[in-house]
Amino acid sequence: MAKIQLKPHTVLCPVPAVMVSCGTPTGKHNIITIAWTGTVCSDPPMLTIAVRPTRHSYQLISETKEFVVNIPSRAMAETLDYCGLVSGRVADKFAERGLTALAGSQLQYAPLIAECPINLECHVEQELLLGSHVLFIARIVAVHADADIVDDKQHINYQQAQPIAYAGSNYYGLGDYLGRFGFSRQ
Numbered sequence: 592m593a594k595i596q597l598k599p600h601t602v603l604c605p606v607p608a609v610m611v612s613c614g615t616p617t618g619k620h621n622i623i624t625i626a627w628t629g630t631v632c633s634d635p636p637m638l639t640i641a642v643r644p645t646r647h648s649y650q651l652i653s654e655t656k657e658f659v660v661n662i663p664s665r666a667m668a669e670t671l672d673y674c675g676l677v678s679g680r681v682a683d684k685f686a687e688r689g690l691t692a693l694a695g696s697q698l699q700y701a702p703l704i705a706e707c708p709i710n711l712e713c714h715v716e717q718e719l720l721l722g723s724h725v726l727f728i729a730r731i732v733a734v735h736a737d738a739d740i741v742d743d744k745q746h747i748n749y750q751q752a753q754p755i756a757y758a759g760s761n762y763y764g765l766g767d768y769l770g771r772f773g774f775s776r777q
């Protein structure tokens with residue numbers, strides 16, 4: 592097949608679309624939808640989120656140095672989209688979408704979103720201005736998952752969690768199961 596060269600742009604796909612919650616020292620909570628996120632280290636467990644400095648959430652995360660990455664299920668796709676269109680400067684997204692803020696175990700200000708099946712409490716270690724976005728490099732300090740998607744070996748069943756993938760401004764569910772890590776050598 593012949594190739595067509597396109598301008599350099601952000602076509603890496605699919606990426607997870609997540610709901611990042613944060614808070615203020617005065618007890619206010621907010622949610623921002625984030626697609627520019629990724630796992631960057633296993634030990635210690637670390638991830639990044641890239642946030643435009645113009646976002647309300649940027650100020651909160653930069654000040655408190657904490658946030659929670661909440662992985663929504665496919666049933667929450669509309670709420671995920673909403674939290675990426677409306678700013679916390681003008682709306683209480685928890686109240687508007689009937690979401691529950693739940694205290695985590697390690698952070699002071701950022702709550703878990705109870706309705707999301709998986710929640711990662713994160714503590715910011717570094718902030719890097721890249722250009723349009725600021726990269727928060729953060730350590731995962733606690734992981735929570737709904738009891739009905741965790742087996743007796745503490746493994747999460749991701750097919751049951753039903754995370755949402757994002758590609759080219761479109762949302763997708765998890766596709767067909769293709770095999771387990773290492774299956775090519777069996």
Ligand SMILES: Cc1cc2nc3c(=O)[nH]c(=O)nc-3n(C[C@H](O)[C@H](O)[C@H](O)COP(=O)(O)O)c2cc1C
Nearest residue numbers: 624625626627642643646647648675676677678679
């Ligand atoms: C699917 C989706 C993905 C998004 N990903 C990002 C992102 O990675 N970084 C970012 O700064 N904004 C991203 N946004 C935009 C913010 O979520 C949006 O501007 C939001 O309203 C900001 O809320 P806040 O002002 O309350 O922080 C995304 C929006 C959508 C719908």
